[in-house]
Amino acid sequence: MSNKGLNACYEFRRREIRYMVKNIHGKIGSPINLSEQIFLTTFNVTVNMLWGGSLNGEESNLGIEFKDQFEEFVRLMVEPNVSDMFPVLRPFDLQGIESKAKKNISWFYEFFESVIEQRKKLGEGPKMADSKDFLQQLLELNQKGDVKTSISMKETNAVLLNIVTGATDTAFTTIEWGMTELLRHPDKLRRVIEELDAIIGDQNIVEEFHLPRLLYLEAVVKETLRIHPPAPLLMPHMPSETIVVAGYTIPKNFNIFFNVWAIQRDAEFWEDPLQFEPEMFLNVIEKRNYKGNSFDFFPFGSGRRICIGISMAEKIMMLVLATLFVLFRMGIAEWAKT
Ligand code: HEM
Numbered sequence: 495m496s497n498k499g500l501n502a503c504y505e506f507r508r509r510e511i512r513y514m515v516k517n518i519h520g521k522i523g524s525p526i527n528l529s530e531q532i533f534l535t536t537f538n539v540t541v542n543m544l545w546g547g548s549l550n551g552e553e554s555n556l557g558i559e560f561k562d563q564f565e566e567f568v569r570l571m572v573e574p575n576v577s578d579m580f581p582v583l584r585p586f587d588l589q590g591i592e593s594k595a596k597k598n599i600s601w602f603y604e605f606f607e608s609v610i611e612q613r614k615k616l617g618e619g620p621k622m623a624d625s626k627d628f629l630q631q632l633l634e635l636n637q638k639g640d641v642k643t644s645i646s647m648k649e650t651n652a653v654l655l656n657i658v659t660g661a662t663d664t665a666f667t668t669i670e671w672g673m674t675e676l677l678r679h680p681d682k683l684r685r686v687i688e689e690l691d692a693i694i695g696d697q698n699i700v701e702e703f704h705l706p707r708l709l710y711l712e713a714v715v716k717e718t719l720r721i722h723p724p725a726p727l728l729m730p731h732m733p734s735e736t737i738v739v740a741g742y743t744i745p746k747n748f749n750i751f752f753n754v755w756a757i758q759r760d761a762e763f764w765e766d767p768l769q770f771e772p773e774m775f776l777n778v779i780e781k782r783n784y785k786g787n788s789f790d791f792f793p794f795g796s797g798r799r800i801c802i803g804i805s806m807a808e809k810i811m812m813l814v815l816a817t818l819f820v821l822f823r824m825g826i827a828e829w830a831k832t
Pocket residue numbers: 540656657660661662664665668723724725728729730793794795796798799800801802803804806807
């Protein structure tokens with residue numbers, strides 16, 4: 495996830511985005527499920543980075559099945575479970591959530607195991623610059639004899655699940671919300687197109703070196719993450735010791751949820767908080783960043799457990815959005831006039 499690592503796999507992102515463009519072009523004249531296209535692109539970019547594979551062509555059905563399973567995973571994670579409130583009821587699994595979750599997780603583990611089996615048959619995966627890919631490094635940790643540093647196969651699967659789900663759904667949802675908000679606000683959309691015209695000109699291809707100059711689009715992505723944070727309660731945190739914070743005692747092993755969704759819509763910090771207003775970020779684009787050090791805007795969390803994929807997420811969200819708007823800009827310009 496370092497800059498060096500991300501630059502080494504730029505080609506993967508470039509290739510998947512080109513593939514998305516080709517797919518969309520191929521469907522001119524017929525309806526297209528853009529959501530599926532965006533999901534497959536973010537999913538393929540992530541798995542390319544992890545093990546050098548992707549699910550395109552015939553295999554894209556598996557990618558779509560992954561999306562369905564993933565939606566089920568999110569549904570089960572967020573569904574209120576009476577067993578969490580009254581642990582004494584846990585053995586009865588009254589709502590069947592635990593058994594459904596086990597079935598769902600097994601689907602993912604089988605998927606990862608087939609990838610691992612393929613890798614074992616083929617030997618080392620494709621090399622990114624002069625390094626091994628992520629899966630190769632996990633497998634080497636798995637084969638280490640040392641109890642302290644080696645990881646089990648179950649842990650290998652869990653790490654893969656953590657990264658694929660953490661990377662795919664969040665970026666995909668933000669891109670979808672970003673497009674939705676712009677379609678709801680044609681004046682903002684016009685500004686995005688004007689900026690793209692000025693920076694990309696009449697080329698049809700957006701490259702990553704264009705991104706730092708697309709300041710309005712960056713503000714759009716930040717404003718989208720403010721109003722629609724994909725992890726509205728972040729991840730649950732749990733203190734390993736009882737602590738007192740600002741006069742509140744937080745007992746050891748209690749779950750703490752940070753309601754970033756409510757904080758980022760709080761009128762105490764944000765003027766007209768429910769209004770989609772990327773301009774709010776424009777003059778403070780450096781100050782209102784993703785580092786988690788301003789407590790009115792932290793969609794990626796804060797502190798030691800802050801998201802590890804911020805740079806990658808930023809690149810992929812900006813690249814996909816800029817590419818889609820460049821691709822559709824003629825049609826959009828016509829539509830925005832109406
Ligand atoms: C818009 C995109 C994304 C958002 C909004 C997001 C948000 C988050 C949040 C809120 C957390 C928990 C932080 C906390 O509890 O304080 C997290 C953790 C994590 N994210 Fe992301 N994420 C995004 C993209 C990504 C990407 C692209 C990757 C990987 C390539 C990734 C990998 C992870 C991992 C592995 C963790 C767990 C880190 C840990 O537990 O130490 N995320 N993310």
